[in-house]
Amino acid sequence: MAIELPDELIRLQTASDGAWAVVREAPSDEAYATWRDRAAEVQAAVTAYAAEIGEPRNKVEAALKTAVRHPAPPAEA
Numbered sequence: 001m002a003i004e005l006p007d008e009l010i011r012l013q014t015a016s017d018g019a020w021a022v023v024r025e026a027p028s029d030e031a032y033a034t035w036r037d038r039a040a041e042v043q044a045a046v047t048a049y050a051a052e053i054g055e056p057r058n059k060v061e062a063a064l065k066t067a068v069r070h071p072a073p074p075a076e077a
Contacts, residue, residue, distance in 0.1 A: 003055060003063040012042045013068040 016038035023031045046064060050057040 003053070003060055005060075005064055005067055006049065009042075009045055009049060009060075009064055010068060012038070012045050013064050016042045017068060 016035065019031070019035035019038040023035050042064075046061050047057050050060040053060075
């Protein structure tokens with residue numbers, strides 16, 4: 001069964017990935033701090049959501065990263 005991910009988790013992971021892109025483009029203490037903060041927010045949200053739906057945290061995290069980094073193409077109507 002596929003894990004249904006709330007929009008908030010998608011938003012948080014997207015923000016974290018965006019912050020990491022900034023670190024890669026222009027590393028600085030501020031960029032790293034922002035990325036660490038975003039990553040911590042994702043981890044806390046994933047942990048809470050996994051507990052809420054009764055799934056292992058690592059399964060939720062993997063589904064989230066796949067959904068954000070490798071989205072499925074839109075279904076044809």
